[in-house]
Every structure is written in C-alpha cells, then in structure tokens.
Amino acid sequence: MALAGCTTSTSQPVSNSAAPVAAGKTDVAIKAFRELCLQTAPSFDAGISGAKRYGVKDFYDLGGEQSGMTKDNSMSVQIKPGKECAITSPNRSDPTLHQQFLRTVAEFADKVPQDDKPNQPFVATIKGKRFIFQHDRNGGEAYVMLNPEK
Numbered sequence: 001m002a003l004a005g006c007t008t009s010t011s012q013p014v015s016n017s018a019a020p021v022a023a024g025k026t027d028v029a030i031k032a033f034r035e036l037c038l039q040t041a042p043s044f045d046a047g048i049s050g051a052k053r054y055g056v057k058d059f060y061d062l063g064g065e066q067s068g069m070t071k072d073n074s075m076s077v078q079i080k081p082g083k084e085c086a087i088t089s090p091n092r093s094d095p096t097l098h099q100q101f102l103r104t105v106a107e108f109a110d111k112v113p114q115d116d117k118p119n120q121p122f123v124a125t126i127k128g129k130r131f132i133f134q135h136d137r138n139g140g141e142a143y144v145m146l147n148p149e150k
Helices: 028-038 044-056 099-107
Strands: 059-061 064-071 077-080 082-089 122-126 129-138 139-147
Touching: 028 044, 028 077, 028 082, 028 099, 028 139, 044 064, 044 077, 099 129
Parallel strands: none
Antiparallel strands: 059 064, 064 077, 077 082, 082 139, 122 129, 129 139
C-alpha cells in the first residue's frame, strides 16, 4: 500500500466540507491518525477496533492489510499490523493541515522537522521504533506512518 495517515480524538461526524478547520481545532482525519496510528504504534492492532468511533464499521482484509471506509466515503483507514497505518480523506482547502499533522506527530515522536513540507517524508522515533511519516496531499489528504524495518 502507498503512504497514508492516522489520528485521534473523540468521535465526530466526518464532513466532506473543504472549509478550513477553526483556529485551535484539529481536523478529524488528523485526530483519527493520532488515536488509531500514533497511540497504537508500533503494532497498530488496536487501531482497527478504534476506527468504529469514526464511523468505519467494516474492514476488509487485503492480503494482510485491513482497509475500511466511512459510509459517506469521507475517511478511510488502512492498517497493516506492525507495518503501516494510514488515514485518508478528501482534499481540504485548509492551509493549516500540514502544521496540524506535524504538531500531532510531535506529541509522540522525537525530532519532528517543523520545516517539513507536504508530500515529503520524514523519519521520527516512537516508543524506540523508527517510522517514516508523510502527509500526502495528492488527490486527497493522506496521513501515513510506515515501519521501514518490517
């Protein structure tokens, strides 16, 4: 699977709206990334059950990768246990998304580059494990966390 992303927070309906997130707020896909990917690293196992709080009810096994989507197709979750966790959503016009992503990763990881740009991967360590992170904005918003060692 290609790079994608995850986050955390309380459940809220996901909107297809392209409106920017209000100041001080965090986009729901980044919240899902925090909760489903960052908090469950390095195994990501608990991310699958946690996705239900975001409206992702059914997961499909795609050769060891679990993939699911909300009914309205506003967010998807892809988890390959021990290897990858990704959250995707439609494109958002919010120019603060990448900084939200970096701040969220920095809550859990060491040395997150604050000058990183979207679509450029970076490496950070969580719980003693190295991961590759990327916020890919091509064709939507994808928040990805990969374990390069598996």
